[in-house]
Amino acid sequence: MPAADEGVADADADASAGQTGRPATAGRRRVSRRTLLAGGGLAALAGGGTVTAAALRSDGRATASAVIPFHGPHQAGILTPRQQHVRLAAFDLGNRTDRGRAAALLLRWTSAAEHLTRGEAVPAELEPPGSRAAETGALDGSAPARLTVTFGLGPTFFDRTGLTAARPATLAPLPSFPEDQLDPARSDGDLLVQIGADDAFVTAHVLRTLQRLAHGEAKLRWAMTGFTAADGRRNLMGQIDGTNNPEPARALLNGPDVPPWLEGGSYVVIRRIRMLLDHWDTLPPTHREQVLGRRAADGAPLTGGTERTPVDLAAARPDGVPVIAANAHIRLAAPASNHGATMVRRSWSFHDGLRADGTPDAGLLFMAWQSDPRTGFIPVQQRLSRGDALARYLVHETSALFAVPGGTRPGGYVAQALLEG
Numbered sequence: 001m002p003a004a005d006e007g008v009a010d011a012d013a014d015a016s017a018g019q020t021g022r023p024a025t026a027g028r029r030r031v032s033r034r035t036l037l038a039g040g041g042l043a044a045l046a047g048g049g050t051v052t053a054a055a056l057r058s059d060g061r062a063t064a065s066a067v068i069p070f071h072g073p074h075q076a077g078i079l080t081p082r083q084q085h086v087r088l089a090a091f092d093l094g095n096r097t098d099r100g101r102a103a104a105l106l107l108r109w110t111s112a113a114e115h116l117t118r119g120e121a122v123p124a125e126l127e128p129p130g131s132r133a134a135e136t137g138a139l140d141g142s143a144p145a146r147l148t149v150t151f152g153l154g155p156t157f158f159d160r161t162g163l164t165a166a167r168p169a170t171l172a173p174l175p176s177f178p179e180d181q182l183d184p185a186r187s188d189g190d191l192l193v194q195i196g197a198d199d200a201f202v203t204a205h206v207l208r209t210l211q212r213l214a215h216g217e218a219k220l221r222w223a224m225t226g227f228t229a230a231d232g233r234r235n236l237m238g239q240i241d242g243t244n245n246p247e248p249a250r251a252l253l254n255g256p257d258v259p260p261w262l263e264g265g266s267y268v269v270i271r272r273i274r275m276l277l278d279h280w281d282t283l284p285p286t287h288r289e290q291v292l293g294r295r296a297a298d299g300a301p302l303t304g305g306t307e308r309t310p311v312d313l314a315a316a317r318p319d320g321v322p323v324i325a326a327n328a329h330i331r332l333a334a335p336a337s338n339h340g341a342t343m344v345r346r347s348w349s350f351h352d353g354l355r356a357d358g359t360p361d362a363g364l365l366f367m368a369w370q371s372d373p374r375t376g377f378i379p380v381q382q383r384l385s386r387g388d389a390l391a392r393y394l395v396h397e398t399s400a401l402f403a404v405p406g407g408t409r410p411g412g413y414v415a416q417a418l419l420e421g
């Protein structure tokens with residue numbers, strides 16, 4: 001079940017629902033709102049949040065017109081059930097972009113995301129000088145389609161904005177892992193944007209809009225496009241994926257040690273993992289199942305039962321050989337093999353055509369959400385990279401880690417408590 005603040009809502013529902021528990025940021029401001037809004041004409045939007053698109057009513061999760069509220073104690077797009085399409089993009093701040101200008105950018109992006117998730121066009125006031133993009137009507141005829149826009153901050157964001165001292169120790173760059181074949185140009189980044197929707201046209205348009213609004217402050221570093229199966233269950237290897245995920249809320253940060261800007265937030269690891277599908281497709285089905293440790297048809301563990309039956313990692317055949325192979329993916333990835341390490345996997349498939357050698361450029365945009373990558377993704381990937389049977393059919397091509405600030409209330413913007421703290 002989606003959390004109350006992220007479920008589908010009628011567009012004319014109270015946009016501030018779910019705001020309880022957020023720390024007030026008033027009184028901690030250092031960057032004045034006047035500075036943030038100077039020249040941008042954003043003042044009229046600063047108190048935004050009133051839903052005006054009364055025509056957009058949600059008829060259920062599957063309908064294109066469904067609206068996911070932007071505001072809440074955590075950003076939408078973490079607990080939200082995955083949409084059918086995603087655009088992931090990382091941006092790098094420009095050399096002249098300091099803390100105040102980064103704040104202005106995040107205010108602009110936040111305001112734009114508020115409007116877009118409600119199915120409204122971005123107000124012309126947000127556009128860079130000379131732009132008449134708001135008049136093209138590109139979204140006429142489109143509905144929000146459960147659009148969520150989620151923003152994250154990379155480790156380098158803090159140095160570039162003079163906030164090095166505020167960077168959490170948890171947000172250290174990821175280590176390299178054996179067999180990584182990373183492309184630095186498509187890894188890392190100062191800022192992350194995750195755009196999910198049930199309409200690929202909407203995700204493409206929103207990315208284009210945010211890129212335009214970043215004009216002069218941040219440049220696109222990389223972008224990736226992903227999708228889910230209609231029922232959201234299988235990946236391109238044909239496996240049922242996501243079965244043994246923990247309760248999604250476990251990825252959220254709370255507690256006295258969490259800085260106010262991260263409360264209700266999370267950390268996300270992104271890995272573009274190419275699948276060697278042409279090789280995979282030649283394997284006997286039983287071998288493919290042993291590599292994973294689960295049945296292809298219904299996702300049940302090889303130790304029996306149905307998809308949700310707990311795996312019996314101790315089960316052995318009469319000859320003493322373990323039923324779940326010693327190097328099976330689900331054995332090596334399991335919390336029991338990694339001192340209890342867990343993460344919430346919310347991944348997307350990708351297929352970007354063929355490579356020069358004719359093989360598919362396809363696989364998984366693996367996304368792992370957690371409260372601390374040092375006790376989540378990192379130890380598990382260290383284990384998997386040293387012998388996971390599945391790894392033979394995978395190539396890790398890109399890598400990134402971002403802190404995802406908590407949610408916003410109307411009139412606020414993402415990471416405000418950090419940038420004005």
Ligand code: HEM
Pocket residue numbers: 235237239240241242243244245271273275292294311329330331333334335343363364366368377380381384394
């Ligand atoms: C393309 C790469 C990958 C594929 C195709 C894949 C596929 C799967 C599948 C089909 C399952 C079983 C169903 C489920 O519980 O979701 C699974 C389980 C799991 N995977 Fe992966 N996976 C990949 C990469 C990774 C990576 C990089 C990690 C973490 C570093 C990871 C961590 C896990 C975990 C924690 C489980 C649950 C294990 C358990 O407790 O049963 N996977 N994966």
